[in-house]
Amino acid sequence: MSLDVFLVQVFNGLSLFTVLALMAVGLAIVFGLMGVINMAHGELMALGAYMTYLTAGVFQRFLPSLMGAYFLVGIVVAFVVTAAVGFVLERVMIRRLYHRPLDTMLATWGLSLVLQQVYRQVFGPIDVSVPTVTWLKGAWNITPNIALPLSRIFILFLTFAVALAVFLFLFRSRWGLRIRSVMQNRPMAGAAGIDTERVDAVTFAVGCGLAGIAGSALTMLASTGPVTGQQYIVDTFVVVVFGGIESLLGTFLSAFSIGQLQSMFELLLSGSMAKATILMLVIVALYFRPQGLFALKVRR
Template identity: 80%
Template sequence: MTADIFLTQVFNGLSLFTVLALMAIGLAIVFGLMGVINMAHGELMALGAYVTYLTSLGFSRWLPALMDAYFIVGLAVSFLVTAAVGYVLERVLIRHLYQRPLDTMLATWGLSLILQQAYRQVFGPVDVSVPTVSWLRGAWNPAADIAIPLNRLFIVALTLAVAGAVYVFLFRSRWGLRIRAVMQNRAMAGAAGINTERVDAVTFAVGCGLAGVAGCALTMLASTGPMTGQQYIVDTFIVVVFGGIESLLGTFLSAFTIGQLQSLFELGLSASMAKAAILLLVIVALYFRPNGLFAVNIRR
């Protein structure tokens, strides 16, 4: 294996890391705070991708002169739409199923099937794709035989920016203080005057909005179809559990580790065997650290 091939695979691992990290951060926030196993998280990612697709169609039809700006607008709209859907979902369904993890899992799994069929009816069974804006076309050539697409570099930067924004939101804002208080001790937070129901709704909305951002980023890497969410949801849960359910740093590092291992294993194995090897490694790691690599001490 030459150095050029190795470096290319490392960057391919970074591309997978970006999608897994954006998906897993939102899921970790929801799972860590409320203990909700949201099986529809992948479909919310697909919703963000479809919103980006619709945004590109709208710009190409009504604002062709501003076509280079559609992705930035689609990024914001994807977050807002999926966050709004998440807020409604929490108010209508999730709030009635707290402390019932099996019921929540089954309900959100049923919701994922409904959303898949809805996407199939609205957009058709064939995958759709979006055009690459002019400022993300081309590649960066750090060496003669290495070409790194600019759109993938942008998505890596976007992931780091989103991770930084989530950190500021959770650790430097009043809402973040409330969320962390509820996460550490819900009863005491309620006794201190924090509206825990509102915190739950906002947290679930933010987690779903991050899934929409992941879907928007995914459109730069692959096409989008009704089953797109199912291709990532299992890997996302593995990332969250492997990193530690309540640890955002663990989730981020876990996404990076699994993305790199997946890419490097595919050099000598098929894609399915690479996933199986990663799952085996995760099982062994969890045997020795059942709470994940970066477990956080919390009071229940």
């Protein structure tokens, strides 16, 4: 394997890492911190992608001179809309299913099917794509044989910016303190005056909003269709469990490891065999370390 091919595969692994990390950090909050198995997380990612698509359409029709800014606006719109949908879902459905993981899994799986059909009715069964903004067109030519797309480089920086924002939110804000207090000891947090039901709603909304950002980023890498979310949901759960359900750092390290392994395996094997090989390695790793490879403490 030449050095150029190796570097290209490393960058392809980083591109996969960005989508997995953005998806997994939202799922880690919902699944890891709240214990909710949200099978509709992928459809919420697709919702974020569709919101970015609609934002691009609005800018093309009414603000063509500002098309260079539509993607940044689309990221914000995707987060706000998916967070709002997540807030409503928690208030209407999820809060009635806490401590019932199988019921939650079945209910959210049914919700995912409903959302897929809604996307087919509203946006059509054919995949849609968004235009690349002018400042993200082109590539960074490292060597004569290696050109890294600017859009993928931007999404890489977006991933680290989201990671920093999540860290500051959870560990440097009052809301983050409330969330961690409720997740560690709900009765004591309630006795201290924290509105635990409101904290649950906000936590679920933030996790869903992060899925929306992942969907917005995905529009720069691939087209979006009604079943786009199903292509990533299993990989996302694998990332969260492999990294350690209660470890956000482990989630990012897991996404990076799986992204790089899949990129390298796809060079030697077919895409399906690469996924199967990674899944086997994850199963073996979890057999010896069931709390997750990067978790600092055992799951409760």
